[in-house]
Amino acid sequence: MSDELSNDAVVESREEIVATDTEQHPSAGAERAAAALAGVAPEPGVAKPDAILVADDVSKSFGGVRAVRVDHLEVQRGTITALIGPNGAGKSTFFNLVSGFDKPDSGTWSFDGTDISGAPAYRIARRGMVRTFQLTKALMRLTVLENVMLGATEQRGERMLAAPLRWVWKGQEDDVEEKARALVERFRLSHMAHEFAGICSGGQRKLLEMARAMMVDPAMIMLDEPMAGVNPALVQSLLGHIQRLRDEGTTIVLVEHDMDVIMSISDWIVVFAEGAVIAEGRPDDIRTNEKVIEAYLGKRRALPTAQENDA
Numbered sequence: 178m179s180d181e182l183s184n185d186a187v188v189e190s191r192e193e194i195v196a197t198d199t200e201q202h203p204s205a206g207a208e209r210a211a212a213a214l215a216g217v218a219p220e221p222g223v224a225k226p227d228a229i230l231v232a233d234d235v236s237k238s239f240g241g242v243r244a245v246r247v248d249h250l251e252v253q254r255g256t257i258t259a260l261i262g263p264n265g266a267g268k269s270t271f272f273n274l275v276s277g278f279d280k281p282d283s284g285t286w287s288f289d290g291t292d293i294s295g296a297p298a299y300r301i302a303r304r305g306m307v308r309t310f311q312l313t314k315a316l317m318r319l320t321v322l323e324n325v326m327l328g329a330t331e332q333r334g335e336r337m338l339a340a341p342l343r344w345v346w347k348g349q350e351d352d353v354e355e356k357a358r359a360l361v362e363r364f365r366l367s368h369m370a371h372e373f374a375g376i377c378s379g380g381q382r383k384l385l386e387m388a389r390a391m392m393v394d395p396a397m398i399m400l401d402e403p404m405a406g407v408n409p410a411l412v413q414s415l416l417g418h419i420q421r422l423r424d425e426g427t428t429i430v431l432v433e434h435d436m437d438v439i440m441s442i443s444d445w446i447v448v449f450a451e452g453a454v455i456a457e458g459r460p461d462d463i464r465t466n467e468k469v470i471e472a473y474l475g476k477r478r479a480l481p482t483a484q485e486n487d488a
């Protein structure tokens with residue numbers, strides 16, 4: 178058995194009970210989200226009763242490719258909202274634009290009522306909107322605990338580090354470490370706290386990324402493919418963590434390719450195709466939406482059929 182599988186298996190066995198529980202009973206958070214979205218029509222660009230993120234006319238081209246052209250999009254507070262769509266549909270680019278990691282050609286967007294269009298990522302994070310990102314090579318040489326602690330310094334550390342009164346910073350550092358330890362425990366990584374992050378399995382890395390993002394107590398967390406590279410045995414555990422964050426009131430926006438995951442976890446789904454939002458709705462609305470089926474099957478239809486292959 179590889180290290181990766183055995184590491185994931187340890188985490189899985191610790192969390193089996195929680196994962197099973199969230200699977201069988203809709204949580205209070207899921208019920209709240211469903212109630213909030215109950216009267217919302219499944220239409221692209223539809224208004225939400227309490228939108229935490231509102232984007233207007235956001236566009237971005239790369240050379241001749243119009244990667245994103247979103248007319249209007251609202252994300253309801255306290256929900257798990259998934260962005261889906263075929264490869265190259267513009268999901269990641271939209272993610273990067275609204276979280277301040279890339280600059281749009283045009284567009285405005287607000288978070289919690291404040292215009293944050295074009296603001297850099299660290300300012301957006303300070304306002305409470307944080308995205309996870311993958312471990313860089315440098316971060317792999319730090320321990321799991323150090324990585325989580327960095328979640329705080331990335332957002333607010335530069336001013337603190339420059340402070341002439343080192344003891345002021347020291348006090349903060351103790352708080353930061355205490356918080357990081359609590360998050361490491363919450364995400365079931367205590368047994369890895371002093372190991373290099375580089376030896377974490379795929380699933381443990383995803384947990385670490387979430388723990389790091391949670392250091393700033395975000396109101397909204399954006400997860401980029403949280404299940405990519407994760408041993409299937411750990412998927413339920415990760416889903417449990419994401420659902421619990423939503424149940425505690427954190428808004429979750431995620432980009433994910435695994436349709437089973439999307440359909441089981443999402444309160445609301447936004448479908449991208451060729452840069453634009455072509456559909457929105459609850460999982461049941463999306464499953465049967467003709468435009469969505471066409472967007473996904475369009476490419477497959479273009480492939481030769483079995484008869485064409487035989488000819």
Ligand SMILES: Nc1ncnc2c1ncn2[C@@H]1O[C@H](COP(=O)(O)OP(=O)(O)OP(=O)(O)O)[C@@H](O)[C@H]1O
Pocket residue numbers: 239242243244262263264265266267268269270271449
């Ligand atoms: N840095 C870049 N330079 C040039 N083209 C880019 C760049 N980033 C994205 N694109 C193009 O923009 C379009 C949208 O890409 P994007 O990665 O946002 O789609 P996606 O829906 O996230 O796809 P996937 O699911 O495959 O990750 C694609 O045509 C892609 O090739």
